[in-house]
Amino acid sequence: MIPCCYLVSAWSPRKALFWGHGLSGLLPLMTSFVADWIGVCCCRLVVGMLQSCLLACIHTLVSQWSPIVGCSLSTSRGG
Numbered sequence: 001m002i003p004c005c006y007l008v009s010a011w012s013p014r015k016a017l018f019w020g021h022g023l024s025g026l027l028p029l030m031t032s033f034v035a036d037w038i039g040v041c042c043c044r045l046v047v048g049m050l051q052s053c054l055l056a057c058i059h060t061l062v063s064q065w066s067p068i069v070g071c072s073l074s075t076s077r078g079g
Helices: 002-010 013-030 037-051 053-065
Strands: none
Touching: 002 013, 002 037, 002 053, 013 037, 013 053, 037 053
């Protein structure tokens, strides 16, 4: 998730979300062309890393959207 945080800060969160989930949708299609188990494991690892962009993008978008007072309340998990 840490590389995605740098990606979100360098690009906009919408671009990072688009490319992260776009590539993580196309990469499983490529696993059928990979013959060995090492290639399949590498594809699964990259898909997992790309899907971790979702949490970083959500937190960045919520922090830009919500007011300063309610920002910590809107991203907290507790009740």
